[in-house]
Amino acid sequence: MKNCFGDRILADKVAFIAGGSSGINLGIAERLAEQGALVALLSRKPEKVQAAADDLIAKGYRAMAIAADVRDYAAIEAAFVQVKNAHGPIDIVVSGAAGNFLAPTVALSANAFKTVVDIDLLGTFNVFRASFDHLRKPGASHIAITAPQAVNPMAFQIHACAAKAGVNMVTRCLALEWGPAGIRVNGISPGPIAETEGMARLSPTPEAEAAFKQSIPLRAYGTKADIAEMALYLACDASRYVTGAILDCDGGWSLGDASADALTVPTRG
Numbered sequence: 099m100k101n102c103f104g105d106r107i108l109a110d111k112v113a114f115i116a117g118g119s120s121g122i123n124l125g126i127a128e129r130l131a132e133q134g135a136l137v138a139l140l141s142r143k144p145e146k147v148q149a150a151a152d153d154l155i156a157k158g159y160r161a162m163a164i165a166a167d168v169r170d171y172a173a174i175e176a177a178f179v180q181v182k183n184a185h186g187p188i189d190i191v192v193s194g195a196a197g198n199f200l201a202p203t204v205a206l207s208a209n210a211f212k213t214v215v216d217i218d219l220l221g222t223f224n225v226f227r228a229s230f231d232h233l234r235k236p237g238a239s240h241i242a243i244t245a246p247q248a249v250n251p252m253a254f255q256i257h258a259c260a261a262k263a264g265v266n267m268v269t270r271c272l273a274l275e276w277g278p279a280g281i282r283v284n285g286i287s288p289g290p291i292a293e294t295e296g297m298a299r300l301s302p303t304p305e306a307e308a309a310f311k312q313s314i315p316l317r318a319y320g321t322k323a324d325i326a327e328m329a330l331y332l333a334c335d336a337s338r339y340v341t342g343a344i345l346d347c348d349g350g351w352s353l354g355d356a357s358a359d360a361l362t363v364p365t366r367g
């Protein structure tokens with residue numbers, strides 16, 4: 099992708115990326131690393147997160163892997179200590195660990211609802227809260243990965259909708275509270291992004307994918323690079339006066355149904 103920002107604008111920066119071992123978050127990690135940041139990837143599965151870090155290192159970037167669960171506050175705090183001891187204060191924190199699946203509410207157990215809320219919402223609180231003592235202040239930038247579901251109710255995703263709504267409010271509360279310390283806190287709300295686990299779960303057949311695309315104003319899924327570019331903007335000084343913002347990168351999906359039927363003026367019988 100054409101570089102809108104310059105070269106190595108994050109040299110000497112340290113980025114902590116929760117949920118950074120695959121998908122959208124790994125795309126963000128690679129973009130930040132390409133701009134010179136040391137990226138610390140964190141996720142649950144040790145082999146998966148180590149392989150992701152090894153792949154970045156093989157490309158010539160600076161990366162490290164940490165296996166931990168965002169639901170475990172002590173483990174997240176220990177991860178920040180590990181990164182700071184190895185590389186110094188943290189400049190950029192991305193909270194993107196999440197879980198989702200389609201389930202009618204009547205088929206959703208209380209534990210299933212709690213599981214997604216714990217990963218997405220409690221996890222984001224844990225990552226941001228645990229970061230505080232280990233940040234470069236002033237100057238640190240936090241980025242929560244949320245979703246249109248935070249604002250737009252969707253059937254069969256009550257767990258993810260409720261969790262991401264909470265993520266938006268955690269983002270805005272911390273922007274208010276931590277602004278005076280020189281810490282920015284923003285969110286990115288991706289729409290449907292191609293070649294991700296999220297879309298494999300939400301739109302699992304070619305027919306469902308084709309119908310989905312026809313409802314999006316820009317008539318296409320986004321790419322991991324689209325989200326990575328927005329994350330780079332929020333991570334760097336170009337956004338130095340932006341805090342508490344939830345930026346949509348969704349082809350207009352959150353605006354509403356843009357299918358041909360929905361955009362046809364009804365005529366009298």
Ligand code: HXC
Nearest residue numbers: 196197198199201207209210213245247258259262295296
């Ligand atoms: C109904 C389900 C279920 C399903 C799990 N459960 N899958 N219920 N339908 N498909 C229930 C289980 O029965 C259990 O409840 C409870 O959820 C916890 O399940 P575990 O398997 O023990 O949980 P865990 O091992 O912690 O795994 C979490 C997970 C899993 C969310 C269930 O799918 C996961 O690890 N996901 C991470 C990857 C992922 O989802 N990526 C996509 C993110 S995309 P009981 O009652 O039986 O104990 C995304 C997309 C778009 O977020 C944004 C929308 C907001």
Ligand code: NAP
Nearest residue numbers: 117119120121122141142143167168195196291294295296
């Ligand atoms: P993904 O590849 O499944 O990414 C999820 C990441 O979180 C993985 O690295 C996973 O690794 C990690 N993770 C999951 N549970 C964790 C836990 N408890 N503790 C620590 N790490 C955990 O999914 P994706 O589709 O790219 O989604 C990434 C983010 O974008 C999510 O926040 C999602 O809600 C958001 N989003 C996605 C879309 C989309 O179109 N895909 C749309 C809107 C929003 P481990 O399995 O190793 O833990």
